[in-house]
Amino acid sequence: MKRILVIEDEPQMRLGLRDNLELEGYDVETASDGDEGLLKASSFTPDLVILDVMLPKMNGFDVCRGLRARSISTPIVMLTARSAETDKVLGLELGADDYVTKPFSITELLARVRAVLRRAGAQQPPADLLRIGDIEIDFKLHQARRGKSRIEFTAREFDLLRYFVQHTGQVVTREQILNEVWGYEEFPTTRTIDNFVAKLRQKIERAPHAPEHILTIHGSGYKFVG
Ligand code: CA
DSSP states (O other): OEEEEEOOOOOHHHHHHHHHHTTTTTTEEEEHHHHHHHHHHTOOOSSSSEEEESSSSSOOHHHHHHHHHHHOOOOEEEEEEOHHHHHHHHHHHHHTEEEEEESSOOOHHHHHHHHHHHHHHHSSTTTTTETTTTTTEEEETTEEEEEHHHOOOOOOHHHHHHHHHTTTEEEEHHHHIIIIIOOOOOOOOOOHHHHHHHHHHHHHHHSTTOOOOOOTTTTTTEEEOO
């Protein structure tokens, strides 16, 4: 199920969008201002963000900048109430993927959402096979090789690697990793995460002490780059 985050301050519009998107089969979270939107973009990890330009405090352009500054590359569809051409151009320059001018029909918005999700999906590498430098990883067979030699992973290391790959370009916190890779039934410490990351680096990085793929983001967590 694709996840969509709606950032819109007007309650009627926000709830209307949520209901319509849920009817279409999307998993929807909402935020009523930019701060909440940025937090939820990190915790909910949406596949698409619908972002209103006219928001209190931080406007939609600032939110768009904030998302990209956090290396969150989720596609964004902006809602602009103003018809000024500059709004559209500015939004697209800041990294929005599309925009819809208010008032819009829900049919039109849903069509845009589908199109943007389809484009985003087409840009992703095939889910089962990934090449990182000289390593080829097969997520279906749970195998990796460098040239002819096989690299062995434990099941947990493989899950962690998959999680990083699924969040390529995004900063993920140790808490997110704990919740989503280890789950709530187990109680490892954030230190455990660091140990597992060190093991993964030994296996996939050319120079584990100067990693090029699993980067440490000080004060935040980790970021995987392909
Ligand atoms: Ca608004």
